[in-house]
Amino acid sequence: MNSDEIAWEFDGGEGRTDVLMALVGQQLRVVDELLPEETEDPLARLAAELSERPVELLESNPILARLFPRAMADDAEADQFRRDAISQQARARMEAGRTVLSDCALAEGDMVAVCEDHLAAWITTLAGLRAAWNVELTGSADRGATPTRTNARANPTAAAICDWLGWVQEDALQARLFLL
Numbered sequence: 001m002n003s004d005e006i007a008w009e010f011d012g013g014e015g016r017t018d019v020l021m022a023l024v025g026q027q028l029r030v031v032d033e034l035l036p037e038e039t040e041d042p043l044a045r046l047a048a049e050l051s052e053r054p055v056e057l058l059e060s061n062p063i064l065a066r067l068f069p070r071a072m073a074d075d076a077e078a079d080q081f082r083r084d085a086i087s088q089q090a091r092a093r094m095e096a097g098r099t100v101l102s103d104c105a106l107a108e109g110d111m112v113a114v115c116e117d118h119l120a121a122w123i124t125t126l127a128g129l130r131a132a133w134n135v136e137l138t139g140s141a142d143r144g145a146t147p148t149r150t151n152a153r154a155n156p157t158a159a160a161i162c163d164w165l166g167w168v169q170e171d172a173l174q175a176r177l178f179l180l
Helices: 013-032 042-049 053-060 062-067 075-105 116-138 149-154 156-179
Strands: 006-011 111-115
Touching: 006 013, 006 116, 006 156, 013 062, 013 075, 013 116, 013 156, 053 062, 053 075, 062 116, 075 111, 075 116, 111 116, 116 149, 116 156, 149 156
Parallel strands: none
Antiparallel strands: 006 111
16 A cells, blocks of 8 residues: 555554454454354355344344444334344444454554545444443443443443544544545
8 A cells, every 4th residue: 555545544553453453353253143154055044144143132232232223213123124134234344344454464563554445444343342342331232321430430441442442433533534
């Protein structure tokens, strides 16, 4: 990648690249649980994608519930939409996370160069990480859950990670706005 193609740089110094890669890897493992086993049989694949299992996983795992929130107020419609869309959404999150991991692995030195074509994947991944860690911090999958000082004192690591991810996400968003 030449410097003209670089849209943004992630400062991965002082171990930040390793931390980010670990967080992304952890999230990829969680999201991967939603995907059906790979099979060559198209009917078996369709049946697996339309099964109740992904919806049950979303209901039992607050991080997955936060990453894949209900799109509709009606429970039956929301569950049907989730069954229809969850595999595609999970694959998109997986692809975005793999893009971040790939960019980090290709870094030369502390700065991770991110081309314009990869910036959306970074923003998506950072937003997902921050949402997941907000669940860890607040104990709630609710989109409106706001951390309190009590939450931060009880889990200072989660609070620090949320703050850091917010800063990195904002920096990436600023770079994206500059490109528009």
